[in-house]
Amino acid sequence: MSIQNLNTRDPFADAIKGNDDDIQDGLVHIRIQQRNGRKTLTTVQGLSAEYDLKKIVRSCKKEFACNGTVIEHPEYGEVLQLQGDQRENICQWLTKVGLAKPDQLKVHGF
């Protein structure tokens, strides 16, 4: 039987764990919007503010061969906006690069 008070406890356990991987907290919402004709927009909302969204969008544009911007929104913070239906692409890319885990991604739309 061990006495609970005498157990050594690392006070920095949480901090160490947090530094490792879990910068992304909460869900990343990936949505699609229809524009005129068969054109669409993909928005990525909820990426952690600690990431540099401008760099992300730059590499996304290159990877998916599409245009995109970062939009500042008063309520939702910075939101990625990409042209075309990039839902599949962005999901794969985010998990591959390690910015978010697959269970943190939430894909909306049809």
Add this chain to the structure above:
Amino acid sequence: MDAEDGFDPTLLKKKKKKKTTFDLDAALGLDDGKKEEPKDDEADDTATAEVEDNLDLESFGKKKKKKKKPFNLDELENALPGEGDDIANIVATEEPEEEEINLDMDFSMAKKKKKSKKKDLDELFADKLEDERNEDKENFEGNTTTWAGSDRDYTYDELLKRVFEIILDKNPDMAAGRKPKFVMRPPQVLRVGTKKTSFANFMDIAKTLHRLPKHLLDFLLAELGTSGSMDGNQQLIIKGRFQPKQIENVLRRYIKEYVTCHTCRSPETILQKDTRLFFLQCESCGSRCSVASIKSGFQAVTGKRAAIRAKTT
């Protein structure tokens, strides 16, 4: 056999006596074994298992009867011409019939008596052994567990299988369909003009799901990232072009999130609003959990910016 026939009266009697003794032992032993094993099971298990065991016992009885009656008839027919002593046979035949009315123990006795008339003692023993083996097998089959008598540790798979069998025995409804089927008519989605889509049986679907049309409407519009409204004749007009397949996908997601219970997956649920939060109350399992509120989230500007600017100013 000839020699036996010569000594008939005495031998028969002797045999009978011998057999009765043997059979009694065997029968008692067998029956004891049978009774003991289920008892052990019952002791181990809860009330759920008792039902099962009782059923098994009944089935044993049935099996025995079925097996033994044909034997009796055949042997009787064979015995009559084969052995000269009609009287003895008649006596012998009458006895088992009387006994048949009695308990299960007597069945085994009767069976063995008749067999023994034709066969030698050695054969008798062999038969007994065989019978015992058969009945052991029956026991095992009845318990559906090969480890009933053994001391070894049970593997997880075995225990899991056993639990599921008991569950299925107790709830026959579940056995019929593992997941209760949720039948829904497919959404009727038509194009209206070039830019709008009509969802004709929207009200029907909302009704079959037992959800407020408004709630479903909110969800659909938020997911599709468009605007829309109800028509005069109760159909939904959505802005944008959508295929029935796409609408079906969204409906599927709605059902998963807001209709089926998150614990037992039954569709018999009620959606209640409690202090600004939606709660899903399950009718079948009684669980209650909050569900995510419908948020459309960030909406990018897709229309003409000039028009928006003109509106705001």
